[in-house]
Amino acid sequence: MNASDARPVLLEAKDLSVAYGKVEALHKVSLTIREGEIVTVIGPNGAGKTTLLSCLMGLLPGQGEVSYVGRSLGNDFEVEERVGLGLTLVPEKRELFSDMSVEDNLLLGAFDRYRRGDRDFATTMNEVYGIFPRLRERASQMAGTLSGGERQMLAMGRALMAKPKLLMLDEPSLGLAPLIIREIFRIVSGLREMGVSVLLVEQNARAALQVADFGYVLETGEISLEGPSKELANDPRVIEAYLGLGGKH
C-alpha cells in the first residue's frame, strides 16, 4: 500500500469518455488525485491528454463521473464555476493576455477571488514573485514580449494567483530550453509544500515521473498503465516506450 493512500481524495474521475462528434478521444478513463499530491499523465502525442484536462476544467463536455472534494461536477458546471471551486488549468497554449502587462496578467489571475470579495491578493502576488523572481523584473512589460520560458512562468504564476487547490499543467515543458525545463520542474515539485495538488500532463516522461508521486500512462484515449511514479519509471514497458535506454531525453 502506498503511504499517500491515507490522504483525502481531491478529485476522482470514473469512466470518463469524451468524443468529438463520433470520434472518441477519451475512453473510460479513471484517475484519482489526492490532496497535496503530484499526479502525472504521460503518453504520446494525440493520446488525449489535453482532452482529459479540457474536460476536467469544463471546456469540453464528457460522459462519466467526476467528483471533486466530494461533490459531483456535471457538464453544467461552467469553467468559471470550477475556477471558483479551486480548479485551475494552465493550457498548452498558455492563453496569456499578450497586450497587457505581466502585472495585469497576474492581477487577473485573482479575478475570481476579487469577485467573491477577497481583496487580499498583494500577499499572493508577493508569493508568486518569490517563486518567479523573473516576473517581478518584467512586471511592467507586455506579456506578448516575454520569452517562452517567461511566458510559461507567467501562465503558472497567473494560475497560482487564484490560490487553486488543484493546478492542472498541460505540457509545461513544451518548446522550452533544457535549463528552463529543469527550473519549471523544480518549481512544480515545490508546489506540494504550498499545499497545491498538481495534475501534470507531459510528453517529457522522465522529468514528469521524477517529480510526480503517482503516474498514469495514456495511450490512444485509454489508461494503459498506472502506479506510483517510481514503479512506473522502472517498468520495462514504460522504459522501452517513453524513457529510452540511454540517459538522454
Add this chain to the structure above:
Amino acid sequence: MDFQIALLLGQDGLTNGAIYALLALALVLVFAVTRVIFIPQGEFVAYGALTLAMLQAGKLPATLWMIAALGAAIVVIDGAIAIRHGAARRLPRIVLSNLGVPLALLLIVPNINAAGLPLIAQIALTLAVVVPLGPMIYRLAYQPIAEAPVLILLIVSVAVHVVLIGLGLLFFGAEGTRTPAFTDGTLDLGVTMLQYQTLWILAISAVLIVALYAFFGRTLYGKALRATALNRTGARLMGISTTMAGKLSFTLAAMIGTFSGILISPITTLYYDSGFLIGLKGFVGAIIGGLASYPVAAAGALLVGFLESYSSFYASAYKEVIVFTLIIPVLLWRSLTSHHSEEEE
C-alpha cells in the same frame, strides 16, 4: 465662408463629433468583447431622449413596461434552466436581479410627480429605465448564440434594430421632441456665441471618456473586459465569464447611448428613429479605428463630426453622402496597411 461661420460650423462639428466619439467607443467596446456589431447602439440615443421627454411631460414612459416585460422573459428562461439543472435555490436571485429594478420603478414612477423633479433626478430616472435594456437585450438576443460567427451576430443586430425602431414608434409616437437645456442661454466669447448646452455636451463627453479610460486602465473589472477581448479562453480560465463580460459591455454601451441622447436632445429634435443615423456616424468613426482602437475611433468620430458640419455648409444636400463615403477610402487604406488576419475561433 467667413471666419464667423467657420467658427460656428467648427463648434457644431465638435459637438456632434463628441457624441459620435462616445458612440464609437461603445461600438468598439461591444465588438471587442462580444464580436457583436451593435447596430442598435443608436436606438439608445433616441430611447434615452424620448424617455426623458415623456417623464418631463408627466407621462409614464413605455420603456418602463418594456424592461418589465424583458425582465419577466429572462426570469422564465433562466428559471426554466435553473429548474432543469436542479438548482431551484437560484430562483429568488433570478427574480430579484431581473425584475427588481423594473418593479421598483413601476411602483415609484407613477406615484411621484416626475415632471416636477429637478432635471438631474429626471436624468437619473431615465438612465435607470433605459440602461437595463442593454444587458437584457444581450441576455435574450446574443447570449444564446455567443459563440456564433460575426456574420450571424450581425444579422441578429439588424433584427434587434428593426424591433427597437418598431417599438420606438409604438412607445413614443411619430412626433419628435426636444428637452430643455441643462442651462439656458449662451456665452458670448466675442468672436462667437456658445450655447451653454454645447459646453455641457463637451464637458460631459470628456468626463465620460476619461471615466472609461480609468475604468479600463485601473479597475479589475475593466481589465477583465480587456482580457476577454484579447483572449476569451484565457479569460474564462481566470473565472471571467463571457456572459458577465457581455452583459457588462452592453450595460456600458446602453449607458453611453442613453447619456448621448439626453445630452443632445436640447439641441436637436429627436424622433423614434433618429438614433439609427447618429449611431451609424459613430460606426464610421469606429471603422476608422478598425473596431479595435479606442483613441483612433474617437478621433475618427470627431473627424466625422467636422466633415458633416462643413459639408452641410458647402453641399448640404449631400452631407450624409459625404460622411458615409468617408468609409470607402478608410476601408481601402485599412485593407492595404493592415495584414489580413483570419477570424479567430
